[in-house]
Amino acid sequence: MQYIMTFVWSFLLVAMLNYVAGSIVEAPFDFMTGVIVSIVMAVVVLIITAIIPDEAPADV
Template identity: 45%
Template structure:
């Protein structure tokens, strides 16, 4: 379930960022481009969380 919510939040936040950045640059909002960037950002988040080590628990110290 955390993967589904992670995708939803990443997708929404990237769309919001694309809209705001496009408005600041007086560019047209494109749903397709924002969706591709959202999927790419989610894949990047998954790769980063896989590479990073998990924190040690209190029992291991």
């Protein structure tokens, strides 16, 4: 479920960014570019979460 929700949020945020940035520079909206970038973004987020340790640091 974690992987699905990561992709869903990545897709929504990248699609919104793609639409707004495209509107600002008057570029046409390309749906497939948003899908590809959101897949890459989701993979990067999942890699980062796998690298960061879950436990809290020990008190010094």
